Amino acid sequence: MNVLLPQAEPGQDAGLLVASTLPVSFVDGPGNRFTIFLQGCNFDCFNCHNPSLIGESNQACWTTVDSLLEQIRAHAAFLSGVTVSGGEATLQLEGLLALFEAIKTDPDLAHLTTFVDTNGTLDESGWRRLAPVLDGAMIDVKAIDDLTHRIITGQGNAEVVASARTLHALGRLTEVRLLVIEGLTDGEAELITYAAFVRSLDPTLPVRLMAYRHHGVREKGRRWPETSSVTVEAVAETLRSHGLTDVRTSSVS
Numbered sequence: 707m708n709v710l711l712p713q714a715e716p717g718q719d720a721g722l723l724v725a726s727t728l729p730v731s732f733v734d735g736p737g738n739r740f741t742i743f744l745q746g747c748n749f750d751c752f753n754c755h756n757p758s759l760i761g762e763s764n765q766a767c768w769t770t771v772d773s774l775l776e777q778i779r780a781h782a783a784f785l786s787g788v789t790v791s792g793g794e795a796t797l798q799l800e801g802l803l804a805l806f807e808a809i810k811t812d813p814d815l816a817h818l819t820t821f822v823d824t825n826g827t828l829d830e831s832g833w834r835r836l837a838p839v840l841d842g843a844m845i846d847v848k849a850i851d852d853l854t855h856r857i858i859t860g861q862g863n864a865e866v867v868a869s870a871r872t873l874h875a876l877g878r879l880t881e882v883r884l885l886v887i888e889g890l891t892d893g894e895a896e897l898i899t900y901a902a903f904v905r906s907l908d909p910t911l912p913v914r915l916m917a918y919r920h921h922g923v924r925e926k927g928r929r930w931p932e933t934s935s936v937t938v939e940a941v942a943e944t945l946r947s948h949g950l951t952d953v954r955t956s957s958v959s
């Protein structure tokens with residue numbers, strides 16, 4: 707899916723196309739986080755629980771970095787960091803770089819950690835540009851089997867797998883996320899391959915399992931059943947039994 711996103715004009719202040727912000731979040735990375743949800747995604751996942759973020763939206767608002775810094779500053783005393791999510795955060799790489807660079811060089815904000823929540827489609831050169839101002843990345847590896855990944859997202863997973871490797875090599879990979887969908891991502895062969903992939907990076911890497919839920923998804927996503935906690939626990943046990951030491955469970959999809 708090609709996504710056209712506005713960029714700052716020459717001479718215009720850097721900014722981002724923002725769908726919404728959350729002044730304090732406890733689920734978008736470590737500690738209390740100011741979270742920014744960007745408009746636009748290059749995947750089209752049937753499980754997407756916020757599909758209004760995928761394409762264009764007249765609800766989204768071009769927001770300058772200065773304006774975002776002002777909002778963050780108002781909450782800075784209570785924050786551990788800032789997370790940029792989406793949509794897909796890295797589609798707006800120039801604005802993302804400008805925001806994180808500004809945070810790192812602002813004496814009032816430099817204590818905040820900078821994280822992205824990503825679908826993993828940024829290329830290696832993009833990650834290398836971002837790394838100096840990025841503290842951590844949480845990446846969705848939605849399936850290790852390429853065909854399964856295509857069924858879920860509409861695209862193959864080669865870029866995602868490469869991003870996980872690049873982020874790990876850069877020391878910025880903090881969490882891998884697997885959405886557990888019964889009949890799709892919970893099969894033993896898939897899980898054994900998934901565990902082997904994570905082990906090849908680091909067997910102690912946190913892997914967060916999320917149960918598939920229907921909340922917010924489009925009609926096509928309702929063809930797949932919601933995932934029971936029993937299934938999530940079984941998946942966790944399988945991954946642990948294949949060498950992963952930090953498998954976490956969550957009820958959020």
Ligand code: SF4
Pocket residue numbers: 747748749750751753754755756757759760792793794825859
């Ligand atoms: S990558 Fe995330 S935001 Fe993009 S379509 Fe998939 S679930 Fe939605």
